[in-house]
Amino acid sequence: MLKIRDLYKSYQVGHEMMPILKGINLDVEKGELLAVTGSSGSGKSTLMSIMGLLDKPTRGRYWLDNKEVLRCSDDELATMRNRKIGFVFQSFYLLQRLTAAENVGCPLRYNKISLRKIHRRSLAMLEKVGLADRASHRPDELSGGQQQRVAIARALIGKPAIVLADEPTGALDSHVSQEIMDLFISLNQQEGVTIIIITHDQSIAKQCSRVMIMEDGVLK
Amino acid sequence: MLPCYDYGRRSVEIAMLLTYIREAVRSLYTAKQRTLLALIGISIAIGAVISLVSIGIIWGNEMLRKATAAGPDILQIDPPWNQEDGEDITVRDTFLLLNSSRTLAEAVPMISTYGTSFFNGQYWATYIVGTTSSYKTINKLRLKAGRFISSLDKNKYYIVIGSEVLEKPAFKNFKGDLLGSTVKINNRSCTVVGTLEDSTYDWHAKYSIIMPISTVTHLFNEKNISKITARMQPNVDFRVATKEIERYFKQRKNIEVMVKANEQRIEEIKEVTAMLTLLLGFISSISLLVGGVGIMNVMLTSVMDRRREIGILRAIGARQRDIRRQFLTEAVILCLIGGIMGAGIGILACYIVCSINEWTFFIPKLGLWLGLGVSSLVGIFFGFYPAHKAAKLDPITALRSE
Structure with missing residues (x-):
């Protein structure tokens, strides 16, 4: 499903190159629920950006769904993000102008699907995350937990190969965090969605089937 | 709530365009003040083009009417x-x-x-x-x-x-x-x-x-x-x-002797009118430049303000051209609204000038089409750079920006 070999990433700071990732190797199987933990600054977010095709590594190889992705053009990367990857972010990143249903349907816009179908699928997806009655609310009318559920629905609507969640519970209190985590677990177990959660919260990491620790740019 | 249009597979492209237009209108509406300021600039500019070109055409018509009323078969012989x-x-x-x-x-x-x-x-x-x-x-x-x-x-x-x-x-x-x-x-x-x-x-x-x-x-x-x-x-x-x-x-x-034929005068009037209309159009298009720069400014600010949104859209799969198209649509719609307002201003100004000079008022089609055509061109031209800039934003930088 996802295979990473000898991945390096450095950023230029002044005249020096500062290494962030120092040789990452990772295999994720279909249907896994993987947690990547580590202290802040260890490179978790950089790895997430690269796995999410938002950033490119300095060197290394990366296969997603049996496709070598690092040689793809910008357009191909965008299409892969659209079809293969679902993102869940710490601060939700919903579009404030749009309703919950429109936010959920957003990825399908780039998919040549009629508006009517998009709407139907958005509603179905909202129902799955338990927000059917909030479809026409705007993000600022929803609680943090509800917003994150909308974001999860948006991540899932394109039936992605993998869901990447970057600190999905970081902005939520522990009770709501657990609800979101329960949603991830049930999606993983009942629908077989492959999920990678990046978190520094040990109580979240513990609930995942596999935990990897990022330490000084290397995954252990 | 999303309105439910039913489009066949073939008209998905049209549906896409409608989505862009709807989005553009909504985001322009969200930034009311900025939109209004840009509209003032562009509508005055387009109003200037429409009114000046129309006045040129109407003036020419008036001269022509006088010359033809005197009879095209008349000659004036001056010692x-x-x-x-x-x-x-x-x-x-x-x-x-x-x-x-x-x-x-x-x-x-x-x-x-x-x-x-x-x-x-x-x-x-x-x-x-x-x-x-x-x-x-x-x-x-x-x-x-x-x-x-x-x-x-x-x-x-x-x-x-x-x-x-x-x-x-x-x-x-x-x-x-x-x-x-x-x-x-x-x-x-x-x-x-x-x-x-x-x-x-x-x-x-x-x-x-x-x-x-x-x-x-x-x-x-x-x-x-x-x-x-x-x-x-x-x-x-x-x-x-x-x-x-x-x-x-x-x-x-x-x-x-000097012989002046009315018919010749009519031809001269036509030439002079065409020249004058061209000149007026040219002069007024300078104001378009100013209006266009206003549009560019508003669009650039809009792009800067919405970097986060651009990042999100890129993350969920928008290609560079999708982003570009969205911002271009916004600029063109801004200009078209400005164009329609400008047409109103231009026609009104033209009407006032006509009634002061007691000319026969009419709305020359050329002036109107020119104004509206030019306004979308201004939108595309001055909207392109901001849209391009939006499209070229690095997704991860855009996403992390505040």
């Missing part, structure tokens, strides 16, 4: 300004010219001079026109009262008063019947036989007192013709007639 070598043109020459010509149907001599008038207790200086009865028909004059001078009035002190002369206080304050009254011209008593209506484009007839040409000749001791107005035979090319008249006066009297 040269300073006459040194040749002889003068007399009334007799006019008739000789008409008799020998194969192109002219009519030729009317006219002597223009000025004298002192006295009427109703007031003296004033007046233009005097001495001419024949045909002057009325060839210049399409219309009478307000009485009659025009006739061929039977030779050497008689009969006068016809032009429409603008009637506006003088001496006549305005006169109670009673003007016809049959006596006006003193250079101390000779003249009888008013007619008055003219303000219906002509002939300047002389408007501002002068008209007398029989024979009377003017001996009253003012003026034999020289100031102008001959001639009408061509049907289907005669004005160039042929012009050549013939010029040759006639060169051979007979060794003078070079």
